Amino acid sequence: MAPVTRPLMDPAGIEELRAALVAADYTGTGIANRLGAAAVQAIQRGDYRPALRATADRDPLATLIRLFICGQSESESVVKAAVPVQASLFERDGDRVRAAVELEPYGDWWVISDLSAALRPGVPLASDHVLGVGGASSTLAQATIREPVDSALDLGTGCGVQALNLSGHAHSVTATDVSDRALRFAATTAALNDLEWDLRLGDLAGPVRGERFDLVVSNPPFVVGPGSFEGGATHTYRDSGRPGDEVCAELVRLAPGLLADGGTMQFLANWAHVAGEDWEDRVNGWLTGTGLDAWVIQREVSDPVAYVNLWLSDAGTADSSRRIEWLDWFDAHKIEGVGLGLITLRAGGHDDPTVRLEDLRQQVEQPFGEHVAAWFARQDWLRAHPFESLLGARLRAAEGLTLRQDAVRDGDGWQVVRQRLALTTGLHWVDDIDPVTLALVGGCDGTLTLGDQVELLALANDVDSAVLAEAAGPLVAHLVERGYLEPAR
Template identity: 50%
Template sequence: MTDPLLAPDQIDALRTALRNAEFTPQGVADYLGETAGGALGRGEFLAVRHTIRDRGDNDPRGTLIDLFPTGGTVSEKAAEAAFGAFGLAGAISTGLVEKVGDEVRAAIDLSPYGDDDGDWWVLSDLGSDVRPGPVRSDHVLGIGGASVTLAQSTVRPDVRSALDLGTGCGVQALHLSRHVEAVTVTDLSERAVRFAVTNAALNGFSWEALRGDLAAPVAGRRFDLVVSNPPFVVGPRRSEADRMVYRDSGREGDGICAELVAALPDLLNPGGYGQLLANWLHVEGVPWEERVGAWLSATGLDAHAVQREALDPAGYVALWLRDAGELTSEAAARRTDEWLDWFAENRIDAVGFGLISVHASGSDQPIVRVEEAMQEHDAVLGPEVAAWFERVSFVRGADLLATKFVTAPSLRLRQHASMGEDGWDVDTQILAMESGWRWAQEIDPVTVALVGGCDGSVTLGDQLAVLAAAYEAEPIALATVAIPLVGQMVERGMLLPA
């Protein structure tokens, strides 16, 4: 078992100090107010410090906000008061803060974090936005957009076991601890594992923590839920000495994501779920959907991949150099040349960002869907992901013609029309969801009539019989077109069994 960064008595003392200072998400929001709180969320630290100084009360909460979220410096006296029984000496000796002349500043990050169901504290390395310059090679990433996205997209069944592959500082494991009896975390980085077990202890949890590459530490074991926010950044294979472990896997291209997907069948218990954030290559002449679809089809599991964003090579390289604080470093030009040359040599014209979810349903006819969702969608998607798997299971086993359907409460019909000689002419009609992924698809007048008749009173087969007569269509031909279309609308939650 890896030792935490702090001893048990130090963790207890630090937790007490943070509670006494009300250094929580709500406490920080209450202290700063709407304007300064918004500035903090945007990384506008000078405005936050102005608010702290302007209040002039120099209380522990203000000191902790100045020290950690903004990376400022405070007096030794203020720090001593803020850390309470933990003490400034304890904060310095454990590497939480460091002296800078006569003042004190954070040496690692300590962030209050949470959601509507509660909150925690998270220790990690300081980001390049707080400490400019390239981060260390074994940098342990804190709370960021990717970790929040995965947490909000994870299904949340009450289960016995879960695995957080590549845990980093343990953000996913904190969420898992709410609904999982036994949580296991792994990471290649010994330093990351130490941060994770410290965060577990600080928040009153105990996780099995194992060091190793990907699934190697848990070979032969299975779990009810597997999540991973891996080092998915794509590019040339980097040597151990030339990579940052939080983003660079040591695999070439998108090999890390393909490898993780391939590992999921042997990691999941029957009925289990696996989810990971992924980047994938758009190779010239090869649809990205085919590449990712091949990964998923090989698992034999129900699977759904959704691309939420895509960047061209130049934008992609700049994003990750900026993230690691390398964009203005002396090595930035070399890194950029190597990276862009690799993209060109491998005919890569874009990189996709997305979410992959699988379900070990046990079906011998697994359903795989790969699609794009660039549209605005709900922030919290976990319930929608779980519902998608339930719906595809229904479609697979149901007699759709014998089923009565109703429209989803958030389904809307949008019409686009242009002015003609006799008034408005409808050009396109679009069915759109206003919840979940917020899918939208163009439909024809027959489908408009079909969906409009889904009030739960008659079966789909009876509806099609009426429509065939009304549109003078062959019933079999109409059913051949309608059944897969209705199946897709059920998968997307537009139509629901009555």
């Protein structure tokens, strides 16, 4: 497959643009310093008035902010004083000039994409619209494991947000997209940031068939909908053309052939909540037979009406007939909700891969990718410490571990009716525990082996130590997996 290398501008134009952005300090820090925190927060709410007041003097940075962040038109002379007026960047608005694309500072980089619906109110997005930095792309970027790798692949790169992040820790970056137009934006993003990616045109993993990578990421067109009927796929950035949640199931099937030994694949996914079916069973069916370790976390669930309204609004349309057709399709397929989450797969090379599917609705510390990596590291430790070995291990309570107690008052004073372990750091897990588990965790200070602790607990509770040890194995494994207990150093 021939690589795509045609940016929206020629090399000289990109060099001129980069120089203008650097000279004006058109960066996240530069913009924040110029506008102030209140104006930046107002922009995030769609209120551009404070930013426009702060940029009334029209110096180069002010002009760039007004053009690319606030969506304003300016006189050509003012624009030329700030940045080269290139046909791919701007469009005429009478005797004035306005941005034809979105040019956004992103970390130490710039991202170029189509104008968002917020900057074109009332104008529906085109079917080949290329998204910029959004909530989904930011979520995946935060969730990706950022360890050095030789090769990385971004499936469905769009304007190149994930590829940018991969460039910070991957020796080589390959990216695919079904849209030639999206790849042109990605090529421009790469060139503007003085980076080189291997960009390939095609659907999902088709352009890299037979190749393997150390890390694969994807923010796919995961929207659950009637992709099979005529007109079902209306926007390439969200609609895969497959019915329901099939595109996410397909990504799971592709993973074994994409991953090098020890490689990891991470992607955002939606899955249908079908009447009479547990979502865990549905997604676990995708995983069966892959031979991959898997951690699937559901971050939220949306009801069909809210889900359809969200995606129609996202595309800048209020098409009532489309809304009805979509909801009727949900009804026909008994879809009661849509789960949204992250799937992480690893080619661990195990005959009995570790597979977990769970709800993780609570707020977590960012970047989340650090906690994903730590979860897999804990799984590796547990695999290296089966039952007998685990009894010989010394464990300690994790930093940030707390005990929460609920009590009711009766005639004899306060009576504890519920006890929970809670982590105030990391993933903020909370688990109910019984008194024996509390005693076990309380004794984990790194001095005694787990086997010694079990013996003491057996004596204190007048139970057989072998029976208690057998029960303690799965319990301690769960406490380690969640991060409540960790190996003593």
